Amino acid sequence: MKCKLCKREKTEKELCLFHKRAYEKIVEVYAEWVDALNINWEDYLSEIEKNSLTGKWAKEVIEFVKESRVNL
Amino acid sequence: MQNVTLIITEKPEAAKRIALALDFDGAPKNKTEKGITYYLIKREVPIIVVPALGHLYTVTNQKKEKYNYPVFNFNWAPRDIVERKTYRIRYCIDIISKLSKKAEIFIDACDYDIEGSIIGYTILKYACKNKEEIAHRMKYSTLAKEEIIRAYNEVSPHLDFSIIEAGLTRHEVDWLYGINLSRALTIIAKKHSNHYTTLSTGRVQGPTLNFLETREINRKIFVPTPYWQIKAKVKIGKALFEAEYKKGIIKKNRVLKNIITNCAGKNCVIERIEKAKRHLTSPFPFYLGSLQREAYKLFKITPAQTAKIAQRLYLEALISYPRTSSQKLPVSIGYRTIIKKLQKNPEYEKLTAELLSKRFLKPNEGPKNDSAHPAIFPTGNTTDRSLKITEKKTLDLIIKRFLAVFSDDAIIQETAISISINNNLFAIKGTRTAEKGWTRFYQPYFKFKNNVLPTVINNQKVRLIKLIPEKKFTRPPFRFNPSSLLKKMEKENIGTKATRSGIVQTLEKRKYICGEKIIVSELGFEVSEILREYCPSIVSIDLTRKLEERMEKIKEGKEKREKVIKDTIELLMKTTKILKTKEKIIGARLNNAVKKTLNNRIEVGYCSSCKNGKLVILRSKKTGKRFVGCTNYFEGVCKTAYPLPQKGVIKPNVQSCKSCGCPTIKVSIRGKRIWNLCLDPKCSSKFKGKKNEMQIV
Ligand SMILES: [Zn+2]
Numbered sequence: 001m002k003c004k005l006c007k008r009e010k011t012e013k014e015l016c017l018f019h020k021r022a023y024e025k026i027v028e029v030y031a032e033w034v035d036a037l038n039i040n041w042e043d044y045l046s047e048i049e050k051n052s053l054t055g056k057w058a059k060e061v062i063e064f065v066k067e068s069r070v071n072l
Numbered sequence: 073m074q075n076v077t078l079i080i081t082e083k084p085e086a087a088k089r090i091a092l093a094l095d096f097d098g099a100p101k102n103k104t105e106k107g108i109t110y111y112l113i114k115r116e117v118p119i120i121v122v123p124a125l126g127h128l129y130t131v132t133n134q135k136k137e138k139y140n141y142p143v144f145n146f147n148w149a150p151r152d153i154v155e156r157k158t159y160r161i162r163y164c165i166d167i168i169s170k171l172s173k174k175a176e177i178f179i180d181a182c183d184y185d186i187e188g189s190i191i192g193y194t195i196l197k198y199a200c201k202n203k204e205e206i207a208h209r210m211k212y213s214t215l216a217k218e219e220i221i222r223a224y225n226e227v228s229p230h231l232d233f234s235i236i237e238a239g240l241t242r243h244e245v246d247w248l249y250g251i252n253l254s255r256a257l258t259i260i261a262k263k264h265s266n267h268y269t270t271l272s273t274g275r276v277q278g279p280t281l282n283f284l285e286t287r288e289i290n291r292k293i294f295v296p297t298p299y300w301q302i303k304a305k306v307k308i309g310k311a312l313f314e315a316e317y318k319k320g321i322i323k324k325n326r327v328l329k330n331i332i333t334n335c336a337g338k339n340c341v342i343e344r345i346e347k348a349k350r351h352l353t354s355p356f357p358f359y360l361g362s363l364q365r366e367a368y369k370l371f372k373i374t375p376a377q378t379a380k381i382a383q384r385l386y387l388e389a390l391i392s393y394p395r396t397s398s399q400k401l402p403v404s405i406g407y408r409t410i411i412k413k414l415q416k417n418p419e420y421e422k423l424t425a426e427l428l429s430k431r432f433l434k435p436n437e438g439p440k441n442d443s444a445h446p447a448i449f450p451t452g453n454t455t456d457r458s459l460k461i462t463e464k465k466t467l468d469l470i471i472k473r474f475l476a477v478f479s480d481d482a483i484i485q486e487t488a489i490s491i492s493i494n495n496n497l498f499a500i501k502g503t504r505t506a507e508k509g510w511t512r513f514y515q516p517y518f519k520f521k522n523n524v525l526p527t528v529i530n531n532q533k534v535r536l537i538k539l540i541p542e543k544k545f546t547r548p549p550f551r552f553n554p555s556s557l558l559k560k561m562e563k564e565n566i567g568t569k570a571t572r573s574g575i576v577q578t579l580e581k582r583k584y585i586c587g588e589k590i591i592v593s594e595l596g597f598e599v600s601e602i603l604r605e606y607c608p609s610i611v612s613i614d615l616t617r618k619l620e621e622r623m624e625k626i627k628e629g630k631e632k633r634e635k636v637i638k639d640t641i642e643l644l645m646k647t648t649k650i651l652k653t654k655e656k657i658i659g660a661r662l663n664n665a666v667k668k669t670l671n672n673r674i675e676v677g678y679c680s681s682c683k684n685g686k687l688v689i690l691r692s693k694k695t696g697k698r699f700v701g702c703t704n705y706f707e708g709v710c711k712t713a714y715p716l717p718q719k720g721v722i723k724p725n726v727q728s729c730k731s732c733g734c735p736t737i738k739v740s741i742r743g744k745r746i747w748n749l750c751l752d753p754k755c756s757s758k759f760k761g762k763k764n765e766m767q768i769v
Pocket residue numbers: 003004005006007008015016017018019
């Protein structure tokens with residue numbers, strides 16, 4: 001089975017190893033955003049989505065999480 | 073002739089220098105055969121000096137099993153048998169063989185390091201027919217006359233066999249890794265796609281690509297975090313200053329808001345004035361790595377170029393041997409003599425005079441050591457040739473660094489004024505050079521900005537103009553550039569000082585990486601991933617590090633070459649076995665990545681023959697020449713191709729040719745006018761006006 005975001009083989013659930021790592025990073029950094037701004041998950045995703053410093057794979061994951069509303 | 077001494081050097085330029093230095097009249101006779109010049113020297117005994125052209129022998133596959141892996145049978149053979157277009161190597165071997173028959177005494181005068189030792193050893197063993205046991209070794213660090221004569225008079229009675237043993241091991245191990253893994257990748261990719269791409273990896277290439285890939289991954293998954301900085305704009309006397317919040321960055325928005333509320337409308341008082349003197353000790357002398365980094369930082373000369381430039385300067389006896397990892401300058405190099413020689417150049421007259429007036433000269437040496445060579449230093453010699461601009465810059469840098477090394481500390485006066493606003497502390501920092509010390513010797517390469525603060529007293533009130541809060545984000549890790557990658561390789565102890573910059577070039581050539589700020593291509597990603605998945609030990613730094621340790625042990629006579637080779641073969645047997653069983657899946661992945669990377673090539677327009685292919689710039693596997701081809705070629709559909717100029721930078725134009733409708737390109741060669749060119753060599757535009765030029769609409 002392929003990753004939902006790229007053609008790589010997926011590991012578990014929906015994503016390949018790289019996109020999974022991007023997802024984990026998003027979750028990990030959310031704690032820091034809560035600490036800094038007391039922000040909710042949806043707003044956080046919008047903020048990092050429009051931030052030019054966010055990496056390519058992280059952005060692809062954000063879009064995917066928002067669209068599918070799948071809880072990974 | 074009787075009792076002839078044959079001196080073998082690594083390069084033609086070194087042969088010439090040695091011949092000039094050793095000949096009693098300073099005018100040796102020379103003979104040129106098939107483009108190779110050697111020298112006949114008048115001295116107590118007749119001497120012939122003959123050059124090599126770097127490595128004349130290389131490791132190769134014993135039975136030419138070309139399209140197969142694994143391969144474990146190897147031997148050393150003349151390079152002209154193994155590589156294409158190396159006929160000069162053949163001439164060189166022939167001439168050395170011929171001259172060796174007349175000689176009774178043999179001296180290896182190749183560069184005194186591992187590579188030089190291997191070059192000398194293989195020539196003595198193979199071209200001179202087993203003379204390695206009786207040969208002597210000349211060891212020198214510069215090609216200056218006095219040093220050459222000293223090295224000749226103090227010639228070592230025999231070769232350094234432990235260094236040679238370690239060097240042979242390195243070459244053989246690297247060959248085994250390179251050939252087996254590169255062949256495996258190339259063969260697998262070829263089996264599963266309809267075109268041929270050379271893929272490669274190796275003991276050093278693998279881990280290096282792995283660093284780059286890891287960095288790229290960390291950039292791609294990066295998520296920034298917000299933080300804040302706050303400054304207080306204050307007026308002291310008539311001048312405005314921005315004082316920084318003393319506690320540094322603020323991670324919580326709530327904290328920032330508190331600070332702003334706390335400071336609003338409150339008094340602003342100078343709480344403390346701190347002064348300190350900071351000593352900046354003079355820099356260490358250059359070794360190859362630090363010279364490469366400095367040249368990149370200051371002049372944007374790539375590490376590979378710097379290595380070449382330094383090698384040329386060395387061959388002209390302007391600097392000492394550059395492939396060193398030492399930060400030491402022993403007294404024996406003659407500090408004063410060198411500085412006196414440099415004094416003859418008006419540019420260094422004043423600075424050198426100052427150093428010469430010192431009673432003692434002591435260099436500020438660094439911790440790194442190299443048993444074969446000292447740090448890089450200028451010889452003080454001059455050349456009649458007018459140096460290229462990059463050579464001039466590099467030489468000036470080396471000379472000034474050498475002078476700075478002997479100079480005193482620079483002293484910086486630092487002042488910090490703390491300002492309290494309702495117990496929130498802000499600070500203004502000032503710096504002033506109290507003693508310029510060595511920095512005067514290192515101009516314009518050391519820049520220091522003075523920031524002088526006004527005179528203030530404790531409890532003095534100042535005016536707060538406003539608070540400036542600033543929202544910022546953490547940044548993704550930087551991409552490596554050629555210089556920072558070299559530093560990383562050096563830190564991880566992979567590769568050698570002589571080979572590191574070449575590895576980066578190979579990765580570029582294989583299209584694994586591109587750009588000044590290094591980006592890993594789709595292909596680079598996939599190769600690195602495949603290696604990590606199926607042969608993790610190959611890309612781990614651990615393997616290479618252990619091997620370096622064993623190589624050191626061989627040098628000390630505590631480890632056997634045969635054992636290291638045997639272990640390497642065992643590991644590669646296991647690895648290639650795994651690769652064989654996974655060929656299909658690896659092949660599909662490589663094929664995909666190759667295609668993607670090919671699609672990222674520079675497009676110059678659409679193909680007018682097949683109508684749906686794209687014309688892209690390619691390079692011929694056979695000749696290495698670039699040309700334009702249709703992407704449908706890879707599908708076996710279209711064979712359209714156009715030749716390209718081989719020099720200059722090519723950029724596609726938007727407009728096509730008004731005469732024939734074919735895509736056009738812009739060609740720019742440094743120092744020449746940029747011109748537009750229609751791809752079709754038969755286009756009528758070529759025959760109007762100047763050759764090969766055309767007008768676009
Ligand atoms: Zn994916």
